[in-house]
Amino acid sequence: MSLFQNILIIVILIAGAGFLSLTEIALAGARKVKLKILAESGEERAQKVLDLQEQSADFFAASQIGLNAVAILGGILGEAAFRPYIVNFVNRIYQGPWTENIGFILSFSLVTSLFILFADLMPKRMAMIAPEKIAVSVINPIQIFIKICKPLAWAINAIANLLFRLFKINTVRDDNITFADISAVMDAGAQAGVLQKQEHHFIENVFELEERNVPSSMTTRENVVFFTLNEPEESIRQKLAEYPYSKFLVCSNDIDSVIGYVDAKDILVRILNNQSLLQLNESTIRNVLTIPDTLTLSEVLDRFRSTKEKFAVVINEYALVVGVITLSDIMITVMGDWVTTIEADQQIIKRDNNSWLIDGSTPIEDIKHALEIDEMPDDENYETIAGFMMYKLRKIPRPADAVIFGAYKFEVVDVDHFKIDQLLVTRLLEKSTEPEVIEPPSS
Template sequence: MSGIASEVAIILLLLVLNGVFAMSELAVMTARKIRLEQRAEAGDRGARAALELAHEPTQFLSTVQVGITLIGVLAGAFGGASIAEQLADGFRASATLAPYADALGLTIVVGAITYLSLIIGELVPKRVALTAPERIASVIARPMRMLSRVVSPLVKLLTGSTNLMLRLLGVRAHTDANVTEEEIRALVEQGAESGVLQREEHEVVERVFRLGDRQVSALMTPRPDVDWIDVGEGAAGLRAELALGRRSLLLVCREDVDHVVGFVRAEDLLARCVTGAALDSAALESLAQAPLFVPESMPAFRLLDALRRARQHAAVVLDEFGGVAGVVTLDDVLQDLIGDFPHEQEEEGGALIVRRDDGSWLIDGQTPIADVEGALDIALAEEERPGYQTVGGFVMARLGRLPRPAEQFEWDGHHFEVVAMDGRRVEAVRVARVRDGHPTTPPSTPLE
């Protein structure tokens, strides 16, 4: 009986050692480098050793594999033959089970060892490693590094064989571990969920990523909405425009918006009014700053760089044919980055997306697609560059023509209804979630 107890003890010890190797491998490979560096800077030698192992994963993984393979060989040698034989002897006492005694004994032993191997040698250690990878990696790194040095000749042989096989397969043995945007997003999300990042910080980081994917066409004020003054505008007309106080930066054109003269600051015009200086076309042209022209396909961050280098706060956006597509300002970029903030024209209009009492949304047709997607948790762009930037453009693209008030369609579990048109432009859209094939709220009465 003592022999069986010894055999059981040896098998359990081997399974525990297998679990240590499995836990070590997962802990070192999943530990966050930044946290290990912080522990190392605080004087944790184990964290420093873990960083060394993570820096040379081939040598470390080879050491782990040597240990696991050796344990497997030893487990095979102590495969429970004595235990199986003892069980078989017990089954032979039964006339019914006697013919199957050896098979039953072996099956029970193999099943028990397999079960314990999975639980003790794999699943539990790996779950433990995932709970605190940095702490566990710091604890086991130094013993693993010492073991790596002991078996280094065998590890070098395995490493050389691995690199040779990779070269034969055309795979680079050493590749740069570049961090992807998706990985950073995942870390930020985890930081927000764990409370490391505040909600506002999380939103700003997400907006930075979103801004990096946007083009000028998604930020600009489109041509039909551009406010401009004619260089030939008389003094009375200029004073009336200044009295409205809608813009701090005015676009000056000659006869139409395609003939841009430049931008003039409202404060410069006000200064001339105060001093009694002339407000004629010559004064406007002398005050106007030569405009910066940018293509509507320019990425948002390149726009910021262009505005900084040109020392300007606004730019004229051109379409692919050279015509004026709109105007983009530094405020447009900042609003997309940090969210809504008081506008120069805030008193003239309300929010672009309004949640109604019945649970539906009333959305301005000029609302950017990204804002609608964020508010409703819905995907409106069917492709990376869909050809439209606003919810009004999305409605036109879905219908394939100019919409009419009260026209409706469904998209991604939502019911869309055109509430109002402003000439050829979608002025307002109502959106409601669809449940059981029907919108959650009744249709609206079209606005005139």
Template structure:
């Protein structure tokens, strides 16, 4: 009879240890669930995900029912183990039961189930939610009392449990998620998503065609010279101005010019009749804002102006889209001669090249918080316009000017230095 009683108690003890393992793994599994994947599965009407989501809407109640259950079975298991040990070994059995049960609970009811739950949270949490919801309903009065006392204590210390189930993600966190997607997201799509996220960090100053490179129609020129220039342009929209780009009068679409040519009525007056009024963009406008402005105004091109109203460059819708999807023109990709790699590991770079484009092409880290072009970066570092070719170092890049014209540096040679040489 004694042996049967001990056998029954051992069976109950094993059952209680399994219950403890269930509660421990449920807690870890629930808290380890990816909230954004959980939301996705809920939208897909995954039953287990919907059950788990209901529980996580009130994490205080979820934790309450799990800890009440876990503590109850652990304390009961401890009492039963003590009874068994006393019957077998007398008073010495208390110490034996304490040591043995501690090891058993740590291994089989805590560490092992929690490790498995942390590795496979969905496989543990979703099935467990079917048992936890009925348990929560049964023990709700006790959970309500415990949570009421706990929340009161937390409020005394200025901690609010309201809104604890809300999970938001910042743009920086989203950028990290995209970067860490790895094989789950094709490289091309990953690059496009990162381009969208960076639109608000980049301004029109970073992507505009600088004033010195603007191609337009100067109405002060003879008509034959104007038509000759138009026949060699690769752009579909050109600014029209009188003598100086700051005196712009409109934007001409080449389609309208073609219609004038077909009608045989090409002259300066007819050109002025088909142009569209110019659109101006304040310098420093974020690309995300400008993309919306282009869309709102049905525009594709704008003149970037400074605080004094002077034209600094031209920004187009295509330039902004290229920040997202990469170069749209195959010719531009193939004929980009700003950067020339040399056999000795150095690079000959046109000083008019944008620092940001250099960094992107060569995976460098030249400073981008100041001047936009390599010419501007060199002049700002020197704090003067050099009279002759000079050599300087910016970060881990040794720069030697190669060619100068008037007040501009035309080209430079850049050598990226090894990290170990920076101190020297």
């Protein structure tokens, strides 16, 4: 054959190998989520791609048959076609016993480079750019090619399956989507600008509802405002004016003897109607939802939805009231900085770019968001930043006690009756890998 015919055959072989390489990467890299969206929109070829991914053994066998056959044939033809011309060229520069060997090496390198570049590297990089679009475009011709190679592919697959069973290798693809997968997709979307920073934050918070327990968002016991059955009218009026809550617990004598709750609206109606508030009665007291402190926020949402309630009392294993939680508290957890609570002062105050004043009762998840910390050490042992300090200090804290973790120093600023009221968090120049406890000198 002439040089032109040889070149034409090699070009055809390279094009065939490139098509198979392109198809192989596109079909393997096409994401099921996007293919399902295309299929639901009426694209029949997308469903064919999904079906092929479910039964991909025949395709990969056929693809490897085609690629290896073309590579071997291209090497034989290419080396034979180019070597005489390369040998003649080498003879002009060098004449000796190595001429034929040099011609073989150069012709082999030329053909190999052409196949690597145009039949392997470029098609695969193109397929990675838009795998779903390419997979849908090539699915019909590749199905024809699979049918042609079916007999040989069946034999190869039978041998491969036998070897897989012999070595107990599981060949079933796991397509379950985990939270880590979704989180990675959200991070990629945020980096690409598809998701705004605040939207990304919202979605992360929604997923955190499954992980965060009730104590991380509830109003703690010491901050719960409640009425007693014999509450003086003046005291009720004062609490209504001082605390702009919509619901108040009603207890017999103390907070652990809960009877129910009253809606501030009902009391205001009585005031407007000039009715006495000297004694709270059944017409104003409602049954209160009681939940354990071990529930997640997601489970609390389910309870609120099933009971049509928006307010619940949280109790611990000793049947003591540890706090109250409302639907608004959970929404604040999701919305973050977009929601400003009127029921409490801001828990995290940013003084400058490198320091924060933080309330001791601030949930540890909020701390992680504010300081951009991925993980706190042993965070299953505490719920708040005060709990973190006590866990690391291994004692009742006092002012000036400090813990260094990561790039931050957590220092106790104020303690009230053994309770950490406020901490100062400072960003350090050098990052610490292990938490370090710093105690003030004894007075």
